[in-house]
Amino acid sequence: MKKIVACLLAGTMMSGAALANDSVMSLQSNPNDWVLQTGDYANTRYSKLSQINRDNVGDLQVAWSFSTGVLRGHEGGPLVVGDIMYVHTPFPNKVYALDLNADGRIIWKYEPKQDPDVIPVMCCDTVNRGPAYANGMIFLHQADTTVVALDAKTGAVKWSVVNGDPSKGETNTATVLPVKDKVLVGISGGEFGVQSHMTAYDMETGEQVWRAYSMGPDDQILFDPENTMELGKPVGADSSLKTWEGDQWKIGGGATWGWYSYDPELDLVYYGTGNPSTWNPAQRPGDNKWSMTIMARDPDDGMAKWVYQMTPHDEWDYDGVNEMILTDQEFDGEMRPLLTHFDRNGLGYTLDRETGELLVAEKFDPVVNWTTGVDMDPNSENYGRPEVVAQYSTEQNGEDVNSTGICPAALGTKDQQPAAYSPKTELFYVPTNHVCMDYEPFRVSYTAGQPYVGATLAMYPAPNSHGGMGNFIAWDNINGEIVWSLPEEFSVWSGALATAGDVVFYGTLEGYLKAVDATSGEELYRFKTPSGIIGNVMTYSHRGKQYVAVYSGIGGWAGIGLAAGLVNPNDGLGAVGGYAGLSSYTALGGQLTVFALPD
């Protein structure tokens, strides 16, 4: 603790900005700890630990377990800092500090009092993707949008600030990103017409420093018309307002509920924005910028350096919020700072994260059919735009028309469940959904704090495939190719972990923790935990022994959409049975399971 206090003092006395993220920087490079939900700033979810490896992972055993006392969907994962593990829950967003020196005995517990009225305003269960650690504090963004800083040793609240208004549909499910002397937080509410934003709070005081909206006038979105670039060109004045009709942007969505990454060398934070509101595209003509956009911003003042809109004028609810994974790799014979992103829209993007140049945009599930691909010609007027297939365009087919057979479904080829990257194999390990849909948009009216959806969806496993609803794939981000693909009966809704032991871990909705060979994908180990896994696998080391940990606790969108199974309406009238329901495999229950090799 001494080191951190000294660092804090120094940070306060000096500029602070450069030093205050040192705690995260040093801890994330220590493989014994797991200090951010994403493992590191680059969101690689890679660990240098190799005690558990491809030769011995088959011997893995449960070392200990812990019930969280909460039933609903458990996303995110535990943190480990030194001798303490931090375990969080969905609403009511409890945090436990567990003593790794005493078999996980509870050191402190934090349980906020939140108005239960926030529960139904949260889309798709009451999940929370967990806190983050920096400077001796645990930062948590609660369901009701309260952001709290807790003393990591005692659980005492050091400051607390309110980021949004749940009565208008503003809630939170995401983690936070501690960067330099700030804590960055997003917001949910894309299905409630929230004009969403990214906000930075002072790490020591909780005071708001900047807020960048996803849509609106330039001074609200923190764009510089001359210096904010898209695909190599300045965006120009009013780049967002010009792409909306009337005041629709004020209820325009663009939620920021995904993951956030940071490059300390370029000093840029990266995140994606969600769908424009409503789901009925006819009610919002235009490109609806900057929904569905990859943003690169300066963490000090929030100004956007570059942006790229992946799905202009969304017609399918393909939120662009998934993680941006930062790697340094050779591309066309040259080392490049890359950003790799697996979008809900089914395209795997590779960009230069310094300039925002688009390098690769390829389908990471062959069934994706709403687009024939992205125009990669820099001289084309449609450069960077996906070519939309008319048959699957809910805009072109119009209101009150049911567009059928669209792949992927609204939950995307991949949702928030984060992928992992191994620098040893240079492969990305991606949990995916293999689900298609029918989509019928219709007129909808806006009431503050009430759902603002405007479409009916039917989802079903991808037709003419293996019949399952998911795949776990290895992806080559340089060539834009699937290297191997493991079929899964259900969507893979668990975040992956890659390790220096050449093992990749992920969980399944039935509740299995699986370990596969990082090179071949061969399954090496599985264990059925008490409930379905929608949490993210992590690893840490304590007293010289490596552990792997994951939450069970079925829920989230998977628990809603798949509980009773899916049927394909195109199978024809009277098709019986449909597909297996998740409810025949698993039931509610939050639990942490920790694995280790036998002594």
Next chain:
Amino acid sequence: MKPISHALSAGLALVLATGAAIAQENEVDNITAAYEEGGKYFTEDDVPTFNVKEDGTVDWYTFSGFRRYHAECHVCHGPDGEGSSYAPALKDSAIDMDYYDFVYVVVEGRKVVDAADNQVMPAFGLNKNVMCYLDDIYIYLKARGADAIPRGRPPSKDPKSDRFTEDENSCMG
């Protein structure tokens, strides 16, 4: 709001009536359509209900309810009224609950918050996307609960009636 308050007091009477009639042979039939007005079907007790033809064609209200359910309700209650990991299957609620109780819960909401549960149904009373189509949603769910229609989108439907369009326009504004 008038029809609902009227409906609520009628509901009270119905509760009293059914209470006495429980387990008797001439129990109130809450399913079978007795008459039709402007494409909408009612039981003999004037409770909205569905009508499915032999070839599977559904009345417009059942279809409209299918659409609105999958926009407003399914994000918690799952596809086809089947329920989710935490929210009840409304296809069963539409059968088990009296129409007027069903309407009351949608308008007012409901909370079960304790050590085991964090179940909160919001009050939809001010939400036009729900209130203007509440009978439609109820009718659809009842058709699902009675196994009168399979899961998924009804393959064919009666045309939209003039009465439906008039009601929709005046309600949605």
